[in-house]
Amino acid sequence: MAKVLVVTSGKGGVGKTTSSAALGAALAHGGDKVVVIDFDVGLRNLDLVMGAERRVVFDLINVVQGDAKLSQALIRDKRLENLSLLPASQTRDKDALTEEGVARVLGELREKFDWIVCDSPAGIERGATMAMRHADVAVVVTNPEVSSVRDSDRIIGLLDSKTEKAENGDRIEKHLLLTRYDPARAERGEMLKVDDVLEILSIPLIGIIPESEEVLRASNMGSPVTLNNPASAPGRAYFDAARRLKGETVELTIPSDKKSLLGKLFGRRAA
């Protein structure tokens, strides 16, 4: 049974695209058929983060408007054959996303894939509401920082009122993904702790992604961090989160990057 998962946050720059790519690749690595869709019409970037920017032919809007078939627009990942990308249009605006069109495309995707990961744009406008509209599950990406937590609270409110599930009286499954977390700073009282954020937002935690150089390195390379360096701290944290999404019970830890002896000698590695 296919699941539509929206990765959302309200605030920009907290790691929605990074998380969509990393979770999508982690789910696909486990054998599931996965498609990640970029809903950021006009400002697409998921293609770049996944390293498919040179191969974009058709996009979500072409499919929504019937100018291209889904099979023509899907880009198959070169590393994982059961991972696909549906890019956003770079030249159109978000009004081209019609509710019926998006519903039809998601319906077609549900027949072909196990997971449909919708990478939401920032904000609460049409792109964001279309990305969450038909979701079964939401991952709310939050940084341990005041403006991000506030915007997440706002998005949680929209998930509970503006989604198809909510309107039908169902509850949408919501999970918190805490990103860019620095346990040492939290311990020193310089950063909101996991429990602070959980207490304020009161939705269950799906994972904690530690602040790490590996995230920038992966985006430089055009590869989800779970594929670029699966053994890295964020790589392991995303793999754990993906297993929890599949219903497995995984002990909650905050992985850390152990520096190699060479790394320690040279102080830091260039990102």
Next chain:
Amino acid sequence: MSLMSFFNRRTSAPVARERLQILLAHERGIVGGKPDLVAQLREEIIAVVRRHVMVEHQNVQVKMNRDADISTLEIEVEIPAPVPLGAR
């Protein structure tokens, strides 16, 4: 991790720089003299084919690869077999 891969890991920023330069050159229309020439060629080639034969969307497969030196555009059109005279 081998010594080679340790040194290779230092090279992610140049990769990012090159990827961006290629992508933006295409988006700004520096390659080919107009924004996304390859996409425009795709549209026009398909239109020309349609002028002569009726082809369905699903019978056209398009692949593009935008690169620094060479971009490639592959268009595969399945043209339906003509109806034999006797069958008319």
